[in-house]
Amino acid sequence: LLLLLPFAVFAQKRVFVIESYHAEFAWDASYKRAMKESLGPGYQFDYFEMNTKRLSKDQHRKMADLAWEKYLAVKPDLVVLGDDAALEFLAHRFARTQTPVVYLGVNNNPRYYIPNTAENFTGVMERPLLKRSIAFLHDLLPTAKRILVLFDDDVTAQVIRKEIFAGKSSVDVLGVMVEIRLLDNLKLWKEAVISSKGQYDACVIGLYQAVKDADGKPVDADELITWVSRNSPIPTFAFWDFAVGADKTAGGLILSGKDMGVQASSLVKKILDDGVAPREIMPIY
Numbered sequence: 001l002l003l004l005l006p007f008a009v010f011a012q013k014r015v016f017v018i019e020s021y022h023a024e025f026a027w028d029a030s031y032k033r034a035m036k037e038s039l040g041p042g043y044q045f046d047y048f049e050m051n052t053k054r055l056s057k058d059q060h061r062k063m064a065d066l067a068w069e070k071y072l073a074v075k076p077d078l079v080v081l082g083d084d085a086a087l088e089f090l091a092h093r094f095a096r097t098q099t100p101v102v103y104l105g106v107n108n109n110p111r112y113y114i115p116n117t118a119e120n121f122t123g124v125m126e127r128p129l130l131k132r133s134i135a136f137l138h139d140l141l142p143t144a145k146r147i148l149v150l151f152d153d154d155v156t157a158q159v160i161r162k163e164i165f166a167g168k169s170s171v172d173v174l175g176v177m178v179e180i181r182l183l184d185n186l187k188l189w190k191e192a193v194i195s196s197k198g199q200y201d202a203c204v205i206g207l208y209q210a211v212k213d214a215d216g217k218p219v220d221a222d223e224l225i226t227w228v229s230r231n232s233p234i235p236t237f238a239f240w241d242f243a244v245g246a247d248k249t250a251g252g253l254i255l256s257g258k259d260m261g262v263q264a265s266s267l268v269k270k271i272l273d274d275g276v277a278p279r280e281i282m283p284i285y
Helices: 005-010 026-042 057-074 083-094 130-140 155-163 186-194 221-231 257-272
Strands: 013-019 043-049 078-082 101-106 121-125 146-151 170-173 176-182 202-205 236-238
Touching: 013 026, 013 057, 013 083, 026 043, 026 078, 026 101, 026 257, 043 057, 057 083, 078 083, 078 257, 083 101, 083 155, 101 257, 121 257, 130 170, 130 176, 130 202, 146 155, 146 186, 155 176, 186 221, 202 221
Parallel strands: 013 043, 013 078, 078 101, 101 121, 146 176, 146 202, 202 236
Antiparallel strands: 170 176
């Protein structure tokens, strides 16, 4: 008993985090750091990067296959699926297991991905607060009549256009015409920014990590947001904290990866520390 006691006391719960994106992406780094800090030394983490912002779409399913292989090797106590791509490609597989799953950063309705019969899922939704953001900007710029929202053309951007813009290219919010543009290459991004003066009163930067150069290679995200900051003829704002700061945008009503990680950790604790079944935990919005 004395020999076994240290192992019983210090046995760590194993969490496998499957990232839709990559470790260098500030969003991923922020929520992972928050989870490690929130959950503490009683947890061991393994990671897999699906890298969907930098790889072509025809490689995404292969990355999901590799993530599944690592899951089978790791045998974790719980899986965290970070963002829409991971949930989209892996939900049906995990629905056939008994492993608890906590998703985070999901913009689409999770039921588009998760089978109705699945009982081992719960998670944290991510919803850019478009109307409240525009109201915030209207307070700062009371004469603004047209606002441009710029995104890359990745999964999250497409979901946001479908869910928040109802599939349209523009919507009226509090008397302000808000136009969303999903652009997948650097040349189009720069053209949109340079030509914005006279057409729009402000620009809100969404996601830009999946923008490609003329050769189809991912651009450096920090270099792109810095270019926008230095060359935009109109004020720039953001939906996410990683796009705010020196040589970035001026600010905004933002979402934080840190908050996402803290909220997801609270669900992990309920499941692994308190023994609550995922089906009994309402998703957090």
